[in-house]
Amino acid sequence: MRKIRAIEKVLIANRGEIAVRIIRTLREMGIISVAIYSDADRTALHVRMADEAYYVGPSPSSESYLNMGKIIQIAKDSGCQAIHPGYGFLAENSEFGRLVEKESLIFIGSHPESISLMGSKTEARKTMKDLGVPVVPGTLYPAKDIKELIKEAEKLGYPVLLKADLGGGGKGMRFARNIDELKSFYELSRSEALSSFGDPSIYIEKYINEPHHIEIQILGDNYGNVIYLGERECSIQRRYQKVVEETPSPFLDSESRKIMGEIAAEAARKLGYRSAGTMEFIVDKDKNFYFLEMNTRLQVEHPITEMVTGIDLVKCQVEIASGKTLQYTQESINPKGCSIESRIYAEDPDNDFAPSPGKILAIQNPSGFGIRDDCGVYEGYEIPIFYDPLISKLISWGNDRREAINRMLRALSEYYIIGVKTTIPFFEKILKHPEFMSGSYNTHFIDKLEKKKEEFEETRKIAVIAVGLREIMDKSESIRQDDRKISSPWKTIGRWLYLQSRL
Ligand code: ADP
Ligand code: ADP
Ligand code: MG
Numbered sequence: 001m002r003k004i005r006a007i008e009k010v011l012i013a014n015r016g017e018i019a020v021r022i023i024r025t026l027r028e029m030g031i032i033s034v035a036i037y038s039d040a041d042r043t044a045l046h047v048r049m050a051d052e053a054y055y056v057g058p059s060p061s062s063e064s065y066l067n068m069g070k071i072i073q074i075a076k077d078s079g080c081q082a083i084h085p086g087y088g089f090l091a092e093n094s095e096f097g098r099l100v101e102k103e104s105l106i107f108i109g110s111h112p113e114s115i116s117l118m119g120s121k122t123e124a125r126k127t128m129k130d131l132g133v134p135v136v137p138g139t140l141y142p143a144k145d146i147k148e149l150i151k152e153a154e155k156l157g158y159p160v161l162l163k164a165d166l167g168g169g170g171k172g173m174r175f176a177r178n179i180d181e182l183k184s185f186y187e188l189s190r191s192e193a194l195s196s197f198g199d200p201s202i203y204i205e206k207y208i209n210e211p212h213h214i215e216i217q218i219l220g221d222n223y224g225n226v227i228y229l230g231e232r233e234c235s236i237q238r239r240y241q242k243v244v245e246e247t248p249s250p251f252l253d254s255e256s257r258k259i260m261g262e263i264a265a266e267a268a269r270k271l272g273y274r275s276a277g278t279m280e281f282i283v284d285k286d287k288n289f290y291f292l293e294m295n296t297r298l299q300v301e302h303p304i305t306e307m308v309t310g311i312d313l314v315k316c317q318v319e320i321a322s323g324k325t326l327q328y329t330q331e332s333i334n335p336k337g338c339s340i341e342s343r344i345y346a347e348d349p350d351n352d353f354a355p356s357p358g359k360i361l362a363i364q365n366p367s368g369f370g371i372r373d374d375c376g377v378y379e380g381y382e383i384p385i386f387y388d389p390l391i392s393k394l395i396s397w398g399n400d401r402r403e404a405i406n407r408m409l410r411a412l413s414e415y416y417i418i419g420v421k422t423t424i425p426f427f428e429k430i431l432k433h434p435e436f437m438s439g440s441y442n443t444h445f446i447d448k449l450e451k452k453k454e455e456f457e458e459t460r461k462i463a464v465i466a467v468g469l470r471e472i473m474d475k476s477e478s479i480r481q482d483d484r485k486i487s488s489p490w491k492t493i494g495r496w497l498y499l500q501s502r503l
Helices: 018-027 045-049 070-077 096-102 112-118 119-129 146-156 181-196 254-271 302-309 314-322 399-412 424-432 445-481 489-502
Strands: 011-014 032-038 052-057 081-083 161-162 174-176 202-206 212-220 226-236 241-245 274-284 289-295 338-345 363-365 371-375 390-398 415-419
Touching: 011 018, 011 070, 018 045, 018 314, 018 371, 018 390, 032 045, 032 070, 052 070, 070 081, 070 096, 081 212, 096 112, 112 119, 112 289, 119 289, 146 161, 146 181, 146 202, 146 314, 161 181, 174 181, 174 226, 181 202, 212 254, 212 314, 226 254, 226 302, 241 302, 254 274, 274 314, 274 338, 302 338, 302 371, 302 390, 338 399, 338 424, 338 445, 371 415, 371 489, 390 399, 424 445
Parallel strands: 011 032, 011 081, 032 052
Antiparallel strands: 161 174, 161 202, 212 226, 212 274, 226 241, 241 338, 274 289, 338 390, 363 415, 371 390
């Protein structure tokens, strides 16, 4: 039986740009938005923009944005019918989904059972394999001990990747080229898994060479209707984390795109999947694709799919949660043009991407045709140290890839942020790179870029030393020639100290 439940007021269990993004759709739908905030977030943009805002707790997220009981209590006290978890924090916490539903509130997300099933990478791999989806070769259960891992690695062949079973955000992941590396990373990977996810379970996968990360956006309702909304190419990564995303993938052809989409949607249908979700795949250079994991939530990079399909994914999530049938059929999905996203962080690209929290003294946001700036800050705002230092997601759209790139570069050149270091200059470097321009990159792109930078730095240092030595030699020579002067070693040492400061 189809039951529609009216959603008139929604609590957003998140912060920053994603909370702002959800508030915007709710307002368009005529739904009242309720924000929550920690001590550090009293003046945050999402608090200013929401219709109502309530204090949730101290700054550390364990005491605020992860406090399930308090969040549900605020939702009930303020008269909300539903909770949207955004991404990160409680978005993939099945216990939270269950608690919300137990309190007769609507969880705007997937079934808690889907969340827990996909929460374990090995469980997810087993499930997908059974559903006929190709998975990356590797183990389907957490390893008992190092001996077992060594045996499995020998069967798979090196290199392999050690992965945390409950992993996310690239944490606990280690690349091993041989048995010695596998042995030395085993404990490291386990302890990182334990500290990040509260569980040390790890397993291994074969490392796919020259890989592409390509993911399929899925939407499903409560009645078995599932569609796919094209793919996103997310191979521009740093330390296994996405930096730039684009759609469509410049690597896929229409045939492989269709096969991947259909396989992903079919698997989701068989799972009874509801709401927005993403199936991530690793694609090798011959376009063989393998299931990587499923994210049972709205993805950070979802806006690029919205830009080419014209579909508001948050609106769909709310409609699905209220019990409506999916408003779109597969045939009605006709992506148009290209879209790119740059994740702009308060980080210093010249200092190993160290976080750069602080006050935004001045900001000029780009705009204009084909530009979307999902920004979570404002002038005078102080970026807190407690959370992800994401400032904004800058998104461009163009009729074709070249137009989307040029538009992104134009918008980046307009973007001024004074007060904190940002990753803006890094994106300019990426987008202007011939390999990016030609669309021929894979996940090694940034590693290669950084290696080149290191090599350049080395050459620069050698050049500075060579010039310095020449100067010192010339000086010593002139001192020697002038025998009336007494040569002081301090002159030479002083020169060295000066040179050191320039290295
Ligand atoms: P994707 O959605 O592409 O898989 P990530 O895995 O990088 O991207 O996104 C989830 C991550 O985003 C979380 O691990 C968390 O660190 C971070 N995150 C969670 N909430 C927020 C937020 N409100 N603002 C910025 N970053 C957040
Ligand atoms: P997380 O949960 O941390 O997002 P994923 O399993 O999604 O971890 O992997 C993150 C990234 O690591 C991928 O996007 C890809 O770049 C790389 N990666 C993961 N597994 C493999 C593999 N088997 N071979 C090659 N690269 C991989
Ligand atoms: Mg992933």
